Amino acid sequence: MMDELSVLITFAVGLAAALFFGYIAVRLKLSPIIGYLLAGIIVGPFTPGVVVNRTIAEQFAEIGVILLLFGIGLRFHLRELIAVWRVAVPGALIQSTLSTSALAVLLHFMGWDWTSGFILGMAISVASTVVMAMVLAEWHDLHAKIGHIAIGWTVVEDILTVALLLLLPIIFSPDRSMDQSIGAVLGVAGIKIIGLVAIVVVLGRWVIPWALEHIAKTRSRELFTLAVLVLAVGIAVGSAKLFGVSMALGAFLAGLAVGRSEFAARAGIDAIPMRDAFAVLFFVSIGMLFDPLSLIQVPLVIAAVLLVVIMIKPLAATLTVRILGQPLSAAIPIGAAFSQVGEFSFILGTVALQLKIINDAGWNALVAASIISIALNPYIYRWARRQSSRTKKARPVIKSQPQTMNPNHCILIGYGPIGQIVHSLLTERGTEITVIDLNLKSVRQLRDQGYTAIYGDVLRPGTLEDAGIATAGSLIISTDIEDASEIIKHARLLNPELQIMVRCAHLRDAAALRRAGATVVAAGEAEVGVALSEVVTAADQMACVAAAEHRETVRSILYDKAFQQKGPLATKTKTR
Secondary structure (H helix, E strand, O other): OHHHHHHHHHHHHHHHHHHHHHHHHHHOOOOHHHHHHHHHHHHOOOOOOOOOOHHHHHHHHHHHHHHHHHHHHHHOOHHHHHHOHHHHHHHHHHHHHHHHHHHHHHHHHOOOOHHHHHHHHHHHOOOOHHHHHHHHHHOOOOOOHHHHHHHHHHHHHHHHHHHHHHHHHHHHOOOOOOOOOHHHHHHHHHHHHHHHHHHHHHHHHHHHHHHHHHHHOOOOHHHHHHHHHHHHHHHHHHHHHHHOOOHHHHHHHHHHHHHOOOOHHHHHHHHHHHHHHHHHHHHHHHHHOOOOOHHHHOHHHHHHHHHHHHHHHHHHHHHHHHHOOOOHHHHHHHHHHOOOOOHHHHHHHHHHHHOOOOOHHHHHHHHHHHHHHHHHHHHHHHHHHHHHHOOOOOOOOOOOOOOOOEEEEEEEEOOOHHHHHHHHHHHHOOOEEEEEEOOHHHHHHHHHOOOEEEEOOOOOOOHHHHHOOOOEEEEEEOOOOOOHHHHHHHHHHHOOOOEEEEEEOOHHHHHHHHHHOOOEEEEHHHHHHHHHHHHHHHHOOOOHHHHHHHHHHHHHHHHHHHHHOOOOOOOOOOOO
């Protein structure tokens, strides 16, 4: 019972503290990451007051890391990874070597032995994918060329770190087997990674699409979300237990596998709420590791680590990117993105501490430097981003492009009978249409015919964004949707100039939809009445112009009466 209560207390107190201090940080115009880290320090074991279970917090944080890496993998297609491999592989090797050597030299002058200095240097040479992804996303660089290079770089670092974690016990353990050679260990590790990749490729090609298709046919949002969670966490944990790699790397590969399927967009959207909640706990768990007394106990070691992390490491990365042929507009922000210490640093530091390669002073310096560098990283990246934009040879492809409106682009929600008619008529006029629908068969048919269609739930945050709502000229809701008014409000927020046309069944719903921001509302009751009235006018042989005027007059009377009615938002009707 106490364990169960401890889990609940850790989750509740951790999130509450993160909310409170994150809010204060934002109000002070600081990065919310600072608030999350401060929350971890407050609820950690080294400060008085409430103390939560650090082990449980770290497990929650691991879930956040898994979901974040899974989401990155969804959008990070294999061809993009291959495209930046020539930069990522040598970049990771060169930057890690320079950073490690720099810290080893500095610590040697402080009386450290070369082995301890090099191992701690290897630990701080690794960057946090979580921090990097959040900072890149803030500047819309995560899925740009900058983000592709940076994330590919961290994947290489993860692989190198996995190999190092396998080697350390063999080299430094007092009871190690002398029969084990370094080459054999690396060979086994390589075989395991290749085997993992092969299995994930098979799963992504056949098993995962088959499973998700059957889940999708149930039309259950809860089951689909659960399936995404099982895939991300299951493959991540399986990778760690069966192949000895990190769960983060396994989650990334799982994302790559799911990203090849037609369910990628919906899977990514469903994972966002869970990812964000648990990712916050990652920073809280980092803050819980920090002992404020370490700032007094080992100030010189902390200063040396910070010098390498904030100055030498980004500079090494920047020079490496330039040497490898990338423009300065890319090199500067990529280098700045690495000015922090990652989650792998703690794993490597923990193993080194257990093997007595580093002492408590080294561990405290690692934790203190990570806290400070993670807090400063958003501001370093902001400065670097602005500097890169000022470079004379800045290439527009590297920068996040300003969004250009496309008045001819229409987003159509629903591909039922009415949606099909709208799609057919607009297509004949040359309108670019993106269909959003939960009917997998309809989506596949449209794609087979060469049209743009997204399988996704429009009620999920992110679906409209993926469809390009920010630059579209119009939005048509052709089907009765639960909480349509909320969709309209969200779309209007994303694109104030958007023309929004919505269908509803009853006139009583029209006023609420108009108040929500709809440009045009077409109520089934009214339009049927108008159609029937046209039969009468045609019998009177009215002229075309007069008939049109009469039609609009009837519509005005009907809708004006509806809009004048004051009442609750009566938009909750059955979905397709």
